[in-house]
Amino acid sequence: MGTPLDELRELPTGSGRVAVTWLGQAGFALRSRQTTVLVDPFLSPHEGRRYESALPAAAATGVDLVFCSHEHVDHLDAASAPAIATASPGATFVVPAPIVEMVTEAGIAKERVLGVQPGETDGRRPHLSRRGHDPLRGDGGHGRGAPTARCPLADQRSSRRTRGPRHRREPQRTRGRVAGRDDRLGDADPDAPRPVHEEPRIGGRGRGGGRGGGPRGDGPRSSPGDPVRPGGGQRTMRALVYLGPRRMELQEVPDPVAGPGDVVIDSVVSAVCGSDLHGFREASPRRIPPLVMGHETIGRIGAVGTGVDPERLGQRVVLKPIISCGRCAACRAGDINRCREGRLVGRDLAGGFAERFAVPATAAVPVPSELPDEVAVLTEPLANAEHVTERAVREGDVVFVIGSGPIGALMVRAAFLHRARQVIVTDTNPERLAFAVAQGAEGVPGDDALEAVMAATDGWGADVVIDAAGFETTWALGLQAIRPGGHIFEIGLGAPRGMVEFFTVLGKEATITGSYAWSDQDFARSLELLAGGALTPDGWLTRVPLADGQEAFEDLADRGQPFKVLLELA
Ligand SMILES: [Zn+2]
Numbered sequence: 001m002g003t004p005l006d007e008l009r010e011l012p013t014g015s016g017r018v019a020v021t022w023l024g025q026a027g028f029a030l031r032s033r034q035t036t037v038l039v040d041p042f043l044s045p046h047e048g049r050r051y052e053s054a055l056p057a058a059a060a061t062g063v064d065l066v067f068c069s070h071e072h073v074d075h076l077d078a079a080s081a082p083a084i085a086t087a088s089p090g091a092t093f094v095v096p097a098p099i100v101e102m103v104t105e106a107g108i109a110k111e112r113v114l115g116v117q118p119g120e121t122d123g124r125r126p127h128l129s130r131r132g133h134d135p136l137r138g139d140g141g142h143g144r145g146a147p148t149a150r151c152p153l154a155d156q157r158s159s160r161r162t163r164g165p166r167h168r169r170e171p172q173r174t175r176g177r178v179a180g181r182d183d184r185l186g187d188a189d190p191d192a193p194r195p196v197h198e199e200p201r202i203g204g205r206g207r208g209g210g211r212g213g214g215p216r217g218d219g220p221r222s223s224p225g226d227p228v229r230p231g232g233g234q235r236t237m238r239a240l241v242y243l244g245p246r247r248m249e250l251q252e253v254p255d256p257v258a259g260p261g262d263v264v265i266d267s268v269v270s271a272v273c274g275s276d277l278h279g280f281r282e283a284s285p286r287r288i289p290p291l292v293m294g295h296e297t298i299g300r301i302g303a304v305g306t307g308v309d310p311e312r313l314g315q316r317v318v319l320k321p322i323i324s325c326g327r328c329a330a331c332r333a334g335d336i337n338r339c340r341e342g343r344l345v346g347r348d349l350a351g352g353f354a355e356r357f358a359v360p361a362t363a364a365v366p367v368p369s370e371l372p373d374e375v376a377v378l379t380e381p382l383a384n385a386e387h388v389t390e391r392a393v394r395e396g397d398v399v400f401v402i403g404s405g406p407i408g409a410l411m412v413r414a415a416f417l418h419r420a421r422q423v424i425v426t427d428t429n430p431e432r433l434a435f436a437v438a439q440g441a442e443g444v445p446g447d448d449a450l451e452a453v454m455a456a457t458d459g460w461g462a463d464v465v466i467d468a469a470g471f472e473t474t475w476a477l478g479l480q481a482i483r484p485g486g487h488i489f490e491i492g493l494g495a496p497r498g499m500v501e502f503f504t505v506l507g508k509e510a511t512i513t514g515s516y517a518w519s520d521q522d523f524a525r526s527l528e529l530l531a532g533g534a535l536t537p538d539g540w541l542t543r544v545p546l547a548d549g550q551e552a553f554e555d556l557a558d559r560g561q562p563f564k565v566l567l568e569l570a
C-alpha cells in the first residue's frame with residue numbers, strides 16, 4: 001500500500017467523512033476530499049521518541065497544509081519540515097504567529113508560512129477544502145470584496161513581532177532540534193520561488209510576434225498582454241481588466257483599431273471559461289496582467305482593416321480564438337492548437353471582456369442568424385469536447401466523465417453524439433451534476449462513482465474515461481475506473497503535477513492522452529452541431545453586466561456558482 005498518505009488516498013472521503021492516520025508521537029495526517037493536512041508531524045529519528053515515525057519526511061507528498069501547534073520538537077520538527085516542504089511544493093505551513101520565524105529559520109520560505117492570531121481562522125475556513133490554489137493565502141490579492149485577502153505587510157509585521165516571545169520562550173527540551181540554522185536540511189531551497197500552476201499553452205510566447213493568421217497576417221500586433229491593441233484610437237471603451245490574482249477592474253481604455261487583415265469585433269456577450277477562472281484564482285505565467293481575458297465571445301464586426309471585405313461590416317460572428325501561423329505542418333493539417341507560433345485571444349492578446357477588440361478576420365466566424373447568442377457562445381467550449389470525443393468515443397462505449405462543470409456536461413452531450421451507449425458522470429458538487437444528468441448521463445456522487453462504473457460494465461471498467469477535473473485524486477479514480485486496454489483523456493486544469501500509479505497504467509495497458517483546445521475541424525463541427533440543435537443548454541448561463549465582473553469571478557472562484565457566467569457587453 002505504500003506510505004500512510006498513500007493509504008489515506010485510497011479511502012473514500014466524501015461529504016462529512018475524514019480519513020485519519022496516526023504518524024507516531026503527536027503527529028496525525030488527515031484527508032478530506034482533495035485536501036491533505038499534517039498535524040504536528042514529528043518525522044525525524046529522535047532518542048526521546050516512544051513510537052517510530054510511520055512516514056519518511058521525503059515521502060510526505062501531496063500535502064496541502066502542515067499545522068504545527070507549538071514550538072516543541074515533537075510538534076514543530078525543524079529537521080523534517082524542509083523535507084516536507086520539498087516533497088509537497090504546494091504545502092503551506094500554518095503555525096501560531098509567534099513562532100513563524102522559527103519555521104522560516106528551519107528553512108521554509110517565508111511566503112509559505114502563515115502565522116495565525118487567536119480567532120483569525122474563521123474567515124479562511126471556506127478555503128481549506130479548495131485545491132488548485134494555495135488553500136489559505138492563495139487569495140493573496142487586495143481585491144474588493146475579498147474578505148479573506150491577507151496583506152503581505154501584515155505578515156512581515158507579525159513575524160517581526162515574534163522576536164520578543166521567541167527569545168523569552170526557548171524550547172524546553174534542550175536536546176530538541178527546534179531552532180537554529182544548523183539543523184536545516186541541505187536539500188531544501190528556502191529561497192525557491194513559490195511554484196505557480198502552469199497550464200498548457202500554444203507554442204512559445206513571443207515566437208509568433210509580428211505574424212498573424214489573417215488573410216494578410218503582417219499587420220501591426222500588440223505585444224502579449226497589452227490590455228488593448230495599440231493604434232491611437234480617439235475614443236475609449238469599457239474593459240474588464242485583470243490586474244493580478246483575484247483582481248478585476250472595470251476600466252476605460254483606448255479603442256482598438258483594425259490593422260491590415262484585421263476586424264474589430266463589437267462584443268455582445270462573452271462567457272467566462274474555466275481557464276479564465278484559473279487565471280483569476282492565482283498568478284499564472286500564461287496570463288500576464290494587465291490583461292483583458294475572454295475567448296468565448298459573440299459580437300458584430302464593427303470595423304475592418306485593409307484587405308478585409310467591407311461587406312462583413314455588421315456581420316454577427318463567434319470568436320475563434322486560436323491565432324496560428326497558417327503555414328506550419330500542424331496548421332496545414334488543421335491542428336492549429338499545436339502550432340508553435342499559436343496565440344490565444346484573451347490570454348496572449350486582448351480578448352472579449354471588453355466592448356471591442358481586434359483580431360485577424362479569420363478569427364471572426366459568421367454565425368447562422370437563427371442560432372441564439374446563448375447557444376452560439378458555446379461553440380468554443382463544445383469544440384473542446386468534440387476534440388476529445390472525436391478521438392475517444394466509439395459506438396457502444398461506456399464513458400465515465402469526471403467533473404460536471406460546463407466542459408464535463410458538454411463531454412456528456414458530445415459522447416452521446418458519438419454514439420456512446422452509456423455515460424456516467426461524477427462530481428463533488430451535486431448541483432452541478434444535474435446539468436450533466438439533463439444531457440442524458442447517469443449522475444453519481446464521488447464516493448459511489450467507481451462502484452457505478454463497475455456495475456455498468458460487469459466489473460470490467462469504462463471503455464473511456466474523460467477527466468475534466470485533473471487532480472491527483474481524479475487521475476487515480478480514472479485509472480481505477482478504466483477497463484484493461486481503455487483510454488483516459490485528460491483535459492482538467494486542476495493540478496499541474498502529482499503522483500500517478502504507473503504500475504496500474506502498465507498493468508491495465510491503459511492509454512492516457514492529453515487534450516488541449518481544438519482543431520479547425522472540431523471548431524467547424526461544433527458550430528454545425530449547435531446550428532443543428534444538438535445541444536439544449538437550459539439554465540446554463542447567468543447573465544451579468546460587465547461592471548459586475550469582479551463579483552461574478554469571486555462567486556465562481558469561491559462557491560463554484562453560477563454554472564456558467566455570460567458577461568453582457570452591449
Ligand atoms: Zn474556453
Ligand SMILES: [Zn+2]
Binds near residue numbers: 324330
Ligand atoms: Zn502554425
